[in-house]
Amino acid sequence: MSKGRAEAVAGASGILLRYLQEQNRPYSAQDVFGNLQREHGLGKAEQFDTASDADLQVLDAKIVALTAKVQSLQQGCRHMEAELKELASALTTAEMQKEIQELKKECAGYTERLKNIKAATNHVTPEEKEQVYRERQRYCKEWRKRKRMATELSDAILEGYPKSKKQFFVSDVLPSLLPWGMRPGRSHSLVLLPLHRRKKLG
Numbered sequence: 001m002s003k004g005r006a007e008a009v010a011g012a013s014g015i016l017l018r019y020l021q022e023q024n025r026p027y028s029a030q031d032v033f034g035n036l037q038r039e040h041g042l043g044k045a046e047q048f049d050t051a052s053d054a055d056l057q058v059l060d061a062k063i064v065a066l067t068a069k070v071q072s073l074q075q076g077c078r079h080m081e082a083e084l085k086e087l088a089s090a091l092t093t094a095e096m097q098k099e100i101q102e103l104k105k106e107c108a109g110y111t112e113r114l115k116n117i118k119a120a121t122n123h124v125t126p127e128e129k130e131q132v133y134r135e136r137q138r139y140c141k142e143w144r145k146r147k148r149m150a151t152e153l154s155d156a157i158l159e160g161y162p163k164s165k166k167q168f169f170v171s172d173v174l175p176s177l178l179p180w181g182m183r184p185g186r187s188h189s190l191v192l193l194p195l196h197r198r199k200k201l202g
Contacts, residue, residue: 019036020027027035051059091099154168161168 015036016032019032158165158168
């Protein structure tokens with residue numbers, strides 16, 4: 001670029017500032033460009049040197065290098081943002097120390113409970129537990145059998161009973177007919193009495 005053209009380009013900013021101050025009114029960029037171009041010839045192509053193919057290649061290489069640099073910086077920013085987010089969600093040193101103390105206190109409580117359990121003498125052995133389960137199954141099986149028999153008996157009696165089913169269940173006739181350990185329930189069905197009440201009936 002020649003010295004005269006360089007001076008013209010360097011003075012363009014001053015011309016633009018002076019023009020806006022003189023006009024003292026809002027202008028769009030296109031209006032300012034058109035007005036100054038008519039008055040001063042700014043923006044005309046002949047003010048700039050013609051770039052050669054070599055110059056264009058150099059500029060293309062610079063554009064490629066700068067584009068790669070921008071992409072690398074953007075990727076680095078994304079990594080730092082992810083790391084910052086992870087650090088922001090992590091516990092602080094004070095919070096971590098407090099968490100450790102709470103966990104130690106909780107572990108101490110579990111240790112004390114385990115110690116008391118081991119010191120107890122009334123543990124149930126697996127064999128005793130299995131025996132209880134077997135006896136429960138046997139009693140439940142027997143109870144269902146007796147309930148079925150009592151239900152069949154009460155249904156047979158109700159066929160010739162002169163009163164309603166509700167009156168039959170609340171009367172004094174049914175308890176004397178039921179198997180040992182059973183009584184009529186509130187819903188007019190047969191239920192199994194608790195063991196201590198069965199002993200009293202016996």
